[in-house]
Amino acid sequence: MNDRPIVTDARYVLCWLQQALRARDNPVIDAAVRLGNALGLPVLVYHGVREDYPYASDRLHQFILGASRDLAAGCRERGLACVRHVDRDGHREKGLVYRLGADAAALVLEDQPTFVARWQSERVASRITIPVYAVDAACLVPPTVLGDGIAGRSGFLGRHEPARAAWIDAEDEQAKIAPYDAALPFTPDSLDGDLDALIATLDIDHSLPPSPAFPAGxxxxxxxxxxxxxxxxxxxxxxxxxxxxxxxxxxxxxxxxxxxxxxxxxxxxxxxxxxxxxxxxxxxxxxxxxxxxxxxxxxxxxxxxxxxxxxGLAAPERYDRVAGWARATLADHADDPRPDIESLASLLRGETRDQSWNACQRQFLRFGWMHNNLRMYWAKRIIAMTPDPETAWATACYLNDRLSLDGRDPSTYGNIAAMFGGAPGDCERPVYGRVATRGDGSTRARDGGDAWLARAASRPVPAVTVPADVPRERYLRD
Ligand SMILES: Cc1cc2nc3c(=O)[nH]c(=O)nc-3n(C[C@H](O)[C@H](O)[C@H](O)COP(=O)(O)OP(=O)(O)OC[C@H]3O[C@@H](n4cnc5c(N)ncnc54)[C@H](O)[C@@H]3O)c2cc1C
Known part of the structure; x- marks a missing residue:
């Protein structure tokens, strides 16, 4: 990611994980180990969590820290040192990646295309004095090997499908150097104690509890x-x-x-x-x-x-990624009467006049996950439930990113964009223009569907805090 030379008198190769929180089958760690073995250096794996990343909550922190605990245990098993830092009052560590980087031959990090991981990696690579290598750990086939400029999914599949076999059999790299156990510029957190007690001390959103359906780790x-x-x-x-x-x-x-x-x-x-x-x-x-x-x-x-x-997008989370024809037709209908409009509080808490929509939203609220079929109805309806198309986009992204464990992901913005665009509908409708609408029939028509929706729409949910407005700028870009 930069053109700095490898540092020769270093103590370790630094491997900074932000999202790929696993010790095995992790190409970021494997790349760091391969480099460390070549240089005769151990690898130091680092994972840190701040309080101020967008949507930081008990739900996300608990999932992340539970994964981080197991990451460190797994690293120990494969002969690697892994250190963690949970930034909090009384335990502030400014510029830790740079300080750890001061003793490193090179930094290996994740090639992530969205959210904080992307902007932090780009910023660190432009400022740090050691070489930075970005390695994909999210995909089976690293997107960079497919080449640039694929415009549609069929073109993508044409290159992706034949490439899969070459990536399915890779094995973990074995570290040849003993784990790093010398000086560090900070005191790492162990995370082996009571995570809930630690999380309770943090300055994050405590109104969104951990998911009862998706335990961490x-x-x-x-x-x-x-x-x-x-x-x-x-x-x-x-x-x-x-x-x-x-x-x-x-x-x-x-x-x-x-x-x-x-x-x-x-x-x-x-x-x-x-x-x-x-x-x-x-x-x-x-x-x-x-x-x-x-x-x-x-x-x-x-x-x-x-x-x-x-x-391929400068900001995958921005409304301007929605297909041009769809933005144009939605803009043409921006001033249409909107009888289905709802307040942000009703939307957020799943208390709208639309029972099926509430059933969807309450799955997000309670479990931090929503079924794919419900997500399509949920996203389409937000277009009619908000004052204008851009607010609809911001609201869908906000609800998805804040509540869902899998939010803030390329699939979040790609799928919401598909619901706002996708294939044009067969006629021009109020509010939606030529954007296709979607009903709740695929769930309602199931055996017991009506009863299921009624139950789901009334399931108890946490009383989350409601902001005055939908946040539109959600990333730590400076
Ligand atoms: C409006 C909308 C928003 C969405 N937001 C997200 C999101 O924030 N994060 C997210 O990971 N997915 C998102 N999806 C895609 C999909 O709904 C979820 O990945 C899926 O519901 C997750 O449940 P599962 O793991 O049980 O899926 P399964 O059906 O078991 O599928 C297995 C895996 O395949 C992938 N997958 C399945 N469907 C899709 C899809 N449509 N697009 C991309 N990958 C898919 C997921 O990684 C999933 O875990 C969204 C879809 C829509 C329509």
């Missing part, structure tokens, strides 16, 4: 992966659209977003289930190709396409 991620193989994958192509079914979808997205699991590990488990190994299917048999192919299309074909797209 590697063990929970592995349990989700086993559940995918055992209960979800055998019927995935037919059940994935049914929001009323508990086992229709994997629920892996929070763990993928924070890198507790990587797509390579998930796809290896899917391939094993398909070939009859790995306990696939309720009876331990093979998983049908149709289901495995559909799952791969979501995890690789869609998720990695949005990762690729985000890389």
């Amino acid at each position: 590697r063990g929970a991620a592995e349990a989700r992966l086993q559940r995918l193989i055992r209960d979800v994958l055998p019927g995935y192509a037919t059940t994935r659209n049914d929001a009323t079914r508990r086992e229709g979808a994997s629920g892996l997205s929070p763990y993928l977003h924070f890198g507790v699991l990587g797509p390579r590990e998930v796809m290896r488990a899917v391939a094993a289930a398909q070939s009859g190994g790995g306990g696939g299917g309720k009876g331990g048999g093979q998983v049908g190709a149709r289901h495995a192919t559909k799952f791969a299309d979501e995890l690789l074909g869609w998720r990695e396409w949005f990762q690729y797209q985000a890389r």
